[in-house]
Amino acid sequence: MKIQGILVPVLMTIGWTIASATPTMAMTQSDPTQRCEALNNYGMDAAFVTSTRVVEATDKLPAYCEVRATALPSISIETRLPLENWNGKFYQAGCGGWCGMLVRGDEGGRWVNAMSSGLARGYATATSDSGHHGLSVVDADWADANPNGERDWGWRAIGETYRVANTLIEAFYGSENGDSIFQGCSTGGRLAHMASLRYPENYQGIISGAPAMNETGLAGAALAWVVKANTGPDGEPILKPGKDGLIGDEVMKQCDGLDGNKDGLISDPRSCTPDLSVLLCEDGADTKQCLSQAEIGVVNKWYQPAVNEAGEKLFPGGIPAGSEPFWWLWLTGNEEGAVPLNPLFAQSFGAYLAFEPDRGPGWKTVDFDFENDPARMSKAAEMFNSDSPDISKFRAAGGKMIVWHGWADAIVLPEQTVKWYDEAAAAAGGEEALNENVKLFMIPGMDHCGLLPGPGGIAMESIDPLTALEHWMETGEAPSTIMANN
Known part of the structure; x- marks a missing residue:
């Protein structure tokens, strides 16, 4: 009998148990590099690790253990585990467009739909390709006759990324994470709202930018x-x-x-x-x-x-x-x-x-x-849309959400976000009640997700919702601004 190609006797000699396929070595080994390597053959329900490596520190990011994994049937996930000074928390990033390109946000060097801003602050971080590989974020031919791929892109990749990443966090550090934050813009913003609806207790903080929540x-x-x-x-x-x-x-x-x-x-x-x-x-x-x-x-x-x-x-x-x-x-x-x-x-x-x-x-x-055609998209709406104003479960769990949108967004048109906010306030019993958990920031002159600089140079680098959210979660004081350096 083999488990992921390793003979059972070998597994037992390094401290693994066949029943759980959990490497106790990853929890007891003091050297973080060896703990990272020990995750290479880590077993999980309906998921498996495909590679691990240690990435050295840069002037912006700490050294971390990069773990790539697949959640069945085809969600590619990358988790980054700081080798030192983990803050005990988790930060999950969404993806843009039709997704399909793992860690694209980080490779672009910006913070939206990227793990970097969380990793730089000591969070364990993760993201996914949302369940398929695409050659471009504007081409959805992967969805042709692919209901599993559509489901994963619609909502399931959120929960599977959370599950796999948190399993790896516990194995690597020997303890569960504390608060979890989800951050995304555009499709990532749609996913952020979906997280509040389908996984209301998983995330204590959510940052939603320019959310394409009414996809159909x-x-x-x-x-x-x-x-x-x-x-x-x-x-x-x-x-x-x-x-x-x-x-x-x-x-x-x-x-x-x-x-x-x-x-x-x-x-x-x-x-x-x-x-x-x-x-x-x-x-x-x-x-x-x-x-x-x-x-x-x-x-x-x-x-x-x-x-x-x-x-x-x-x-x-x-x-x-x-x-x-x-x-x-x-x-x-x-x-x-x-x-x-x-x-x-x-x-x-x-x-x-x-x-x-x-x-x-x-x-x-x-x-x-x-x-x-609007009525013909009803099944797609059930799978993809996250514009329900009823986020009562997320609010009951004490979650905090910052929603931001540029008023000059020419693709994810901003009036939908304002409409959602007004309806959410009504569902919560008024804006004051909603503001205990949700704050909306509409930003004049800002392009979609702040990708292109607008008047006065306003862009995604002009705002810092993570600092505002952290302060809110730590002190209970809701933010009045998300502008950087305020």
Whole structure:
């Protein structure tokens, strides 16, 4: 008989027990490097370790034991265990887009959907690929006829990553972790809300950024609305790259100052209704410096929410005014050849995730039926959506949640987050009651997850929700800001 290729007599001589497949050596060996190596053949229910290695300290991160594992059937997980000065806590990071690329957040060198900010503070950390391998976070062809993969991406990878990581933590340190924190943005934000709903007692703290919590409404109806609005009779985009600056300058001219403060920011896009008719091209005008009637029509539709023929909203809001500096990445592409991402996400979602059975690669976003397709996405909504305002179990467990969203987000449209917050406050018995557990921070001028710098350089590096959350969890004092260095 063999267990993971190691002969039973050998197992017994190094202190393993066949019944539990648990290496007591990992708990008793004083050398952390040897404890790390001992995890290499660690056995768990429905999961197994695939590799371990010691990663040396850098000027930013401590030395740690990297453990890669697979939770069946196919969730790849990486856990990082500080070799020294573990703070006794756990920090789990989400993933972006359709995920599928393990530790992508850390490799990008930023803190959203990454383990680094937790590891730097002494947390044991973990993340996953959400249950599949993808060549790109914008391509969901992995989901084609793959219900297990869809389930794992939808919600199951959250709990399995927590389970595997905490099993490894106990084996490595000889004790369970204390508080656990989940952090994610975009899809990671959707997962953060899902964690509060499906695993309300696992996480004492949650950081949710730009949460794509209404996945079917967003990637289905809202993004299809955006794509169809900009698709001409010839199938080509109506508004092409290069006019985002022209539009953005006019919008800022009209809307900056509506809050009484001319600061280059639109503090609440809901108060701004741009009139772009002033940019209409006159006969003989340089068309690069003006807009055609068709282009104005596209932008006016973008600013509005997706609706059906009866005028019923299929998503709470449209593209926010003030997001124009970021349109080249999300909506239009640029003159250097960058392809906009919103149409790619819309295409993949409709083809592989939205419907049952899958429509497949032959389906096109312009085929989306605003009358009937929302109802056809009901099974996807059950699996993917985490916009329920009833987080009573998380609140009853004493959990604390910080939600943040940029008001200039042109892909995960921010009015959904405000709608969720208002509904959560009503469900909790009022905003004051909700604020015992949940705080919302809407940030003017910030791009999606703060990826691109906005006015004044505002970006993800401008905020520090982890420090705010830690202080809240330790003292009970809710934060009034998440801005860095406050």
